[in-house]
Amino acid sequence: MAASIKDVAKEAGVSIATVSRVLNDVDVVNEETKRKVVEAINKLGYRPNIIARSLKTQRTKTVGIVIPDISNQFYPEIVRGAEDVANIYDYNIMLCNTDLDFEKEMEYLRVLKEKMVDGVLYMSASLEPSILELIKQLQFPMVLVETANKAGDIPSVTIDNEKAAFDGVKYLIDKGNKKIAYIGVHEDEANANALRYIGYKNALKENGIEVNTNITYFGGLKAKDGYKGMSKILDNDDNIDSVFCCSDEVAMGAINALRDRNINVPEDVDVIGFGNIYSASIFYPKITTVAQPMYDMGSVGMRMLIKMINKQPTDSKSYVLDYKLIERDSCKK
């Protein structure tokens, strides 16, 4: 038979109300009494009924994490960073995969509200007006990770995608490259990845290189997209000297496509990726990449979210974290 709050009160020689005060941290209890209660709790192995308490406090110590797809290599590290911080503060995470399906995103947000999660960490490629409307309506603390909304009224953790892409392309230009292909997302998409195309174009312009649509490809961010994009570009023009890829998986697919045509990386063509997923460092050749601090994006986002839940001041409404260029073996030395 599990110990009840009554048993704890008896053991500690205090009232049930006092035990409740200690448990809920709602009122001043003197240190000595607090110590006695905690000792009694530990001795009896008492575990409060969290669900019943949730109804009273309107807190569940659970937060939702809404992501496109955990089996996409980009997200596990973000989720891991978020869960590690949640764990420190005694929060648990509810994980939801949306596949960027708009209906699924809406439904998950509603379900999370019903299940009374205390807040949501939200990763989505796009932020449709109706999603933003729903978010406002549901009124829970929310932090966007990777994507920021244009109005800027929802706190977010991102990197400066435009500048990061600019620097990646600049790196290729500094190596003497002039015909730089692009495989990734078009600027018209309303998401973080799209900013990278703007960065790409700006870097070319600033260095007097014209954008050549024969050597740009817009698609998804998986290895198969990289393979397909690279193949199409080479069909148009096989005289490129380098490729900027919007993700490391795209870079891997592109390198495989080049290899299948006996074009060597980096001897013939430099390839740069984006993200720095784990496999980028064990791929052959090891991939030079613009590294996003994925674990940190998750942990900073979760820390900010928990502060918001507890109505503590946050240092900033939005965090723009640092990226860095990691030189490996897919570009010439």
Place this chain on the structure above:
Amino acid sequence: MAASIKDVAKEAGVSIATVSRVLNDVDVVNEETKRKVVEAINKLGYRPNIIARSLKTQRTKTVGIVIPDISNQFYPEIVRGAEDVANIYDYNIMLCNTDLDFEKEMEYLRVLKEKMVDGVLYMSASLEPSILELIKQLQFPMVLVETANKAGDIPSVTIDNEKAAFDGVKYLIDKGNKKIAYIGVHEDEANANALRYIGYKNALKENGIEVNTNITYFGGLKAKDGYKGMSKILDNDDNIDSVFCCSDEVAMGAINALRDRNINVPEDVDVIGFGNIYSASIFYPKITTVAQPMYDMGSVGMRMLIKMINKQPTDSKSYVLDYKLIERDSCKK
């Protein structure tokens, strides 16, 4: 202002008790009345307070998933398979990363019980007696994925690891290989991976090959373990003709170590992996591997768990799923 159960009753022209019966599916309500209630619910956008209902029904429609580490490439697909099935049945998942830390495993199980999850999908390398004791004590429906406990009293979803490894090694032998290195987990470890070493030894024995401890290495299952293991083995004896690896990441690390010594895969040495994680198919060379049906392990496990939660009969106490050997480019044709 959100609609209440009262509003729904009024709109449908029935009693609150009737709405409650429809919501909880506890009693016979005639179809016509049910239809009216459902229409009223939809019209008003009524969302029942799930937490309050959980207290009454002792159900939260939430299940825990306890895994070692979501950022290990092996787990995301299992979790994805599990969540997809959970989603179909209107369950949500609470994700817990344990790093195989015994204390963390115990603590998560206790917290999940407190948060009244309806059941747990459990992945752990080892099943210590005290964990098994706690599991019994907590009395929630549980399904083990990847690992089975020896007593067999907890339902599980696995593959036949011993036979799968046997077949993998046999494949190398059939290619004419005789000096087959092993990089993975020792048979003394109490987990699924350890069974693979037994399969390795049996395959050698049955083909008249002696186990040579100079060319076996026991460590972790990450790429760095593969690199380290391969390097140590080559220091002992660089005359091997093939390598059996306990995971695809180990195979990638091993291939990189071979490449760094100018040993070509598969021309000089055949390498076979285990698992069939996504990167195995885009690595260079593409990795021949013993494929575990990871997505299916998660989805079958979750389906079984939900049946147990709802006290429905399951077809089997434990599922042993099929593996298959996928031939790619890391072994000679």
